[in-house]
Amino acid sequence: MNPVTAFALVGALGVGAQWLAWRLNLPAIVLMLLAGLLVGPVFGILDPSVAMGDLLQPIVAIAVAIILFEGGLTLNFKSLTDAAVGVKRLVIIGGPVGWLLSASVLHYVGGLSWATASVFGGIMIVTGPTVIAPLLRQARLKRRPAALLQWEAIVNDPAGALAAVLAFEVVLVWQTATTVEQALSELAIGIVVATLVGLVAGWGIAKSFSSGWVPEYMKVPVLFVSVLVAFAASDSLLHESGLLAVTIMGVWIANAHLPSHAEMHRFKEHATILLVSGVFILLAANMTRETLLAMNWQTLATVVAVILIARPVTVLISLAFSNVPWAERLLVAFTGPRGVVLVAVAGLFGDRLVQAGIEDAAQISSLAFALVAGTVVLHGFTLKPVARLLGLNASTTPGVLLVGGNRWTVEFGKLLKKLDLPVMISDPNRSHLRDARDAGLQIYTGDILSEGAEHRLDLMAYETVIAATDNDAYNTLVATDLAPEFGRENVYQLTRETSESARYALPPKLGGRYIGAGETFWQVQRRMWDGWEFRVTTLSEEFTLQNWYDTHPEGIPIADIGPRGTLRILGPKDTPKETRGTRLIAMLPMKEHRAKAEGQA
Numbered sequence: 001m002n003p004v005t006a007f008a009l010v011g012a013l014g015v016g017a018q019w020l021a022w023r024l025n026l027p028a029i030v031l032m033l034l035a036g037l038l039v040g041p042v043f044g045i046l047d048p049s050v051a052m053g054d055l056l057q058p059i060v061a062i063a064v065a066i067i068l069f070e071g072g073l074t075l076n077f078k079s080l081t082d083a084a085v086g087v088k089r090l091v092i093i094g095g096p097v098g099w100l101l102s103a104s105v106l107h108y109v110g111g112l113s114w115a116t117a118s119v120f121g122g123i124m125i126v127t128g129p130t131v132i133a134p135l136l137r138q139a140r141l142k143r144r145p146a147a148l149l150q151w152e153a154i155v156n157d158p159a160g161a162l163a164a165v166l167a168f169e170v171v172l173v174w175q176t177a178t179t180v181e182q183a184l185s186e187l188a189i190g191i192v193v194a195t196l197v198g199l200v201a202g203w204g205i206a207k208s209f210s211s212g213w214v215p216e217y218m219k220v221p222v223l224f225v226s227v228l229v230a231f232a233a234s235d236s237l238l239h240e241s242g243l244l245a246v247t248i249m250g251v252w253i254a255n256a257h258l259p260s261h262a263e264m265h266r267f268k269e270h271a272t273i274l275l276v277s278g279v280f281i282l283l284a285a286n287m288t289r290e291t292l293l294a295m296n297w298q299t300l301a302t303v304v305a306v307i308l309i310a311r312p313v314t315v316l317i318s319l320a321f322s323n324v325p326w327a328e329r330l331l332v333a334f335t336g337p338r339g340v341v342l343v344a345v346a347g348l349f350g351d352r353l354v355q356a357g358i359e360d361a362a363q364i365s366s367l368a369f370a371l372v373a374g375t376v377v378l379h380g381f382t383l384k385p386v387a388r389l390l391g392l393n394a395s396t397t398p399g400v401l402l403v404g405g406n407r408w409t410v411e412f413g414k415l416l417k418k419l420d421l422p423v424m425i426s427d428p429n430r431s432h433l434r435d436a437r438d439a440g441l442q443i444y445t446g447d448i449l450s451e452g453a454e455h456r457l458d459l460m461a462y463e464t465v466i467a468a469t470d471n472d473a474y475n476t477l478v479a480t481d482l483a484p485e486f487g488r489e490n491v492y493q494l495t496r497e498t499s500e501s502a503r504y505a506l507p508p509k510l511g512g513r514y515i516g517a518g519e520t521f522w523q524v525q526r527r528m529w530d531g532w533e534f535r536v537t538t539l540s541e542e543f544t545l546q547n548w549y550d551t552h553p554e555g556i557p558i559a560d561i562g563p564r565g566t567l568r569i570l571g572p573k574d575t576p577k578e579t580r581g582t583r584l585i586a587m588l589p590m591k592e593h594r595a596k597a598e599g600q601a
Contacts, residue, residue: 006051014277036284048286063275065231065246072250086324087151094318101310110302115171116361122163127153131339139384140460145328190238198245201230202252283343291366303374311336327390337375398463405432407528413441415534467493479512494521517556518572531590545578559585
């Protein structure tokens with residue numbers, strides 16, 4: 001297979017696995033692992049080492065560097081808040097303890113030599129930011145435990161690579177004539193240089209972007225090139241130190257408060273999805289049948305010992321005597337998925353150890369894949385129920401965020417609350433929220449797009465956003481800004497007023513989906529003033545959807561709730577489900593108004 005065909009196949013499999021995982025609500029990395037193994041060692045369709053040759057390792061190394069840089073971009077220090085103590089402990093205490101325990105498990109349970117176990121044990125510090133992010137979205141955890149897992153994963157990734165470098169240098173001391181002083185000196189110089197490179201690169205990007213030295217259309221290309229330069233410069237002095245440099249660079253940019261940071265971060269997220277998919281399928285396909293067949297009961301015992309002994313003990317020691325509640329400690333202790341970085345770095349050091357004369361290092365690749373597969377499958381299917389058992393879910397039922405305090409949102413929110421759906425109304429004007437407050441609805445006084453809202457609100461509890469203020473431009477801004485986070489299919493707004501002048505018309509590509517009959521703010525408010533109300537009707541075999549339309553010819557369907565409790569907002573072209581047990585939410589004239597109208601007729 002030629003390189004172009006190989007790239008096309010990897011891309012199709014990676015994106016296809018991500019999409020299928022979204023449709024089936026499964027961890028994407030499980031399907032990517034399966035796809036890579038099927039086209040690689042199982043059916044022999046793709047052999048990356050043959051199709052791509054010497055380019056395979058550089059491609060993987062650069063992809064991992066960009067993935068870690070994107071992870072650094074998410075580390076805004078203000079988002080730490082009350083999770084800061086736990087994160088520091090998990091990194092400063094958990095790193096060395098996890099290294100020691102993992103190496104011990106690999107030696108005593110896995111049967112590896114101390115040389116191989118010490119190097120692989122350092123790599124096992126990482127917990128996979130590329131894996132934890134989709135798991136957190138699926139599990140919908142509360143803010144603090146989610147922050148603990150996310151920050152630990154991203155910060156410990158370069159730390160694990162550097163731990164492996166340290167162990168590898170020590171091993172080389174024993175295998176070669178290199179002195180201990182020389183090896184430690186090279187390591188220290190490499191770490192210092194990597195830190196300086198990351199800081200200088202981050203400062204340079206932030207300064208040039210904020211000063212307007214780089215035009216808007218060139219910011220992303222300049223960012224990509226800067227990441228590659230920083231990675232290569234640091235890595236040329238000490239192998240794998242480039243991972244530390246690009247992570248520090250990302251963290252600096254994330255905390256520089258750049259006006260275009262959000263756009264850059266979203267673009268990087270898209271690039272990361274492609275890179276994660278591609279790298280994981282490449283590494284899985286590069287496995288050999290001999291490596292897979294080499295897995296035995298000892299491999300399984302090693303994975304089980306890491307999950308049930310090394311990880312829990314590491315976390316419990318790290319968080320001992322801290323202010324982190326016990327429920328959160330237990331959740332973090334039994335959640336340690338591994339991902340792309342572990343496999344990539346493990347394969348790299350495994351080859352280097354074999355070249356140094358340590359034969360059992362050839363088992364590192366198979367152990368790495370077994371650990372990734374075991375932890376991802378386990379946590380992918382257990383994180384959500386375990387979090388629910390410990391009371392750490394943001395919400396058992398996805399809720400609705402209503403932006404704008406007015407009669408329409410208050411009445412809609414009251415009905416959703418009666419149906420046991422989480423609902424919150426946000427508005428910068430406190431007086432607009434008086435009726436919502438009197439009705440006992442959860443409120444947020446402030447701009448939902450502000451930094452304060454981002455840090456104070458647990459938006460994971462909400463799946464749907466409806467922008468319904470009297471300002472069409474603001475509704476459009478809210479829908480556009482929150483669409484990447486909530487998914488464009490879950491963001492709605494009231495229909496914008498049409499303008500005869502192109503000067504005042506907003507671009508149609510901006511904003512969210514329209515709700516109900518496609519009416520504007522003033523049209524729905526006028527209905528509320530004329531005595532309309534929200535009502536819910538349960539459909540059955542005796543009272544079908546057609547019966548509802550015949551009974552309520554004026555009714556405007558707003559949403560439906562399926563038998564499984566899934567809320568679906570309806571737009572102008574959407575038809576309510578006709579399934580028995582579906583609850584239909586609609587706007588109707590009040591009973592007395594309907595009776596009066598029928599009497600007049």
